[in-house]
Amino acid sequence: MPPELPARQQLPPMVQRSHSLQKLSSRTQASKQDSHRPRARANSEAKDGGTPKRQKQCNCKSSRCLKLYCECFAAGIYCRNCNCGNCQNNADNEAARQEAVGATLECNPNAFRPKIASSPHGFWDKRDAAKAQVVGKHSKGCQCRKSGCLKKYCECFQAKVLCSGNCKCMDCKFFEGSKERRALFHGDHNVIVHIQQAANEAINGATGSSGCEAPLASKKRKMRDYFRGVAAKDQSLQMTAEPQQENYLKSSLASSPLSVSQMDSTAVSESPRVKYRSLLANILPSQHVKDLCSLWVVLSDKATMALAGWPQLSKISAPDLSLYKGGREISEPFWLNAIKYSQCPHVYIEKRGKMDRQSERGNRETSVALSCNDGKRGHGSQNPIPDDWLSRNLMGRDGSNDFQSDGVDMDNGRPMSPGTLALMCDERDKMPNRVADHGQNTSQSSSNGNGFSVLYAEQERLVLTGFRNVLNWLIVRGSTKEMPSTVVNDTGNQQKQAENGNMIPGSERASDVEAYGHGILKSPAPRVPSGATAGTSLDEDSLENVPLPIGNGEIRSNTNGKSQVEREKVFLG
DNA sequence: GAGTTTGAAACT
């Protein structure tokens, strides 16, 4: 509610007293600044043309203005000049009001907190919706079913915040790229709103806010809803709202096929299937993201087997950046190579079998069966994993994952909705849990007596280390992308990478970049030898004197150590 | 302005 509203500035006395009500006081103060409770609709304001000048007047009849139904009560203010009946939201009924406040807070401690953080003040008309700077997000999201989120029934619409992954709405049309929304806000300049949407998504993703905290069942439902012919929501994840993020937006858009104006006027308005491009779209092939998730499972299994008495395996560390060759592009990410060609237990088993160690294998078959196995493969399978195994491993037991990691439904070729992405986030978030479950089952079947705690610690160490190294790899890639394109001169290599989707034209070669990220890598990577192409084998010499994260997470030069490939050769015998 | 629609809040 706008701060200029006199009534808003006067908190109910009871709000300022008791302990619990002191909390409420801050909430209502915030509410004053924020304003927009969903139902905080002021008829007078709307009818006045969008300029809030008077306290809203409720029309409650049955709630005594002591429920959140009442916008005055919800806003933490007394009813004044309202049209309500049997109103007890006033100083004369302070006791009843306090009791109601306490009961409300008991049910929902956030009941009096603003749902839209830092949203613009005042009511608005459609032109406002188009032009207003939308700042904030809806903490809970709407659940609209019939309004398409394009009416003031919708909390998000009313708060001028595009629907996001927090929402559980159906048939939403209040998202970036919606033709309906654009038609409603004809001739607008929605870039800022685009940015806000991205900010919402980013915040949700980064903080694990309500969007990702929602129960999985709800997410499932949301997913169903979104697939019922619902127009997919444009994610616009390339954009963010904070100042620094806006800067990033510029750079992101600069390397994007779409400029801001194009996105706004062309792609958004004319194409019902706005292409979503992840920030990592030009850095990390989506398949590799899936593989990365699978890596966690494999690493967990590896730890399990190591502690179950596989002495050679016990020396294996998480894949490290040495396979990345000092920042050089390779056709497959290091973790994928590591898994497919050396570290997967299936490979190990096969080689051990050749070494005529059947008896040992038999003793550990249960453990083996659980590893690198997603329930589809027979126990004790000795086949090296096919190239697509990692992907299927990620997909889940029904193999029904039809999405790419960059938010595009490959079946439909449509950008995925915020809800869908949020759901996918949930599903991916389950991976570590699954790893844990996996490891537990394995450990329970193992005869190793080291105990669960050791096993879990080892699993955690490997998984986290591996993941951290992946992040390092990404940092290198990301830093590479941000460098000026003028350093590029290896056009042949670059072109191939661009074709692979790994690097866009204009990006410089990774080896020319001093990659750093949180102090992880700071030394310049060696220049790629002339003629080197993506996917070529390692040039060990080029890696000399290059600090690389090793399996246990330390940064060291690899001059005195074997490369990952060499170590794995040793490991594989 | 009456009646209907809508979705959040409250309830079960």
Place this chain on the structure above:
DNA sequence: CAGTTTCAAACTC
């Protein structure tokens, strides 16, 4: 926690 009911604002006529 899901389904249902209550409620009041938004909307339609």
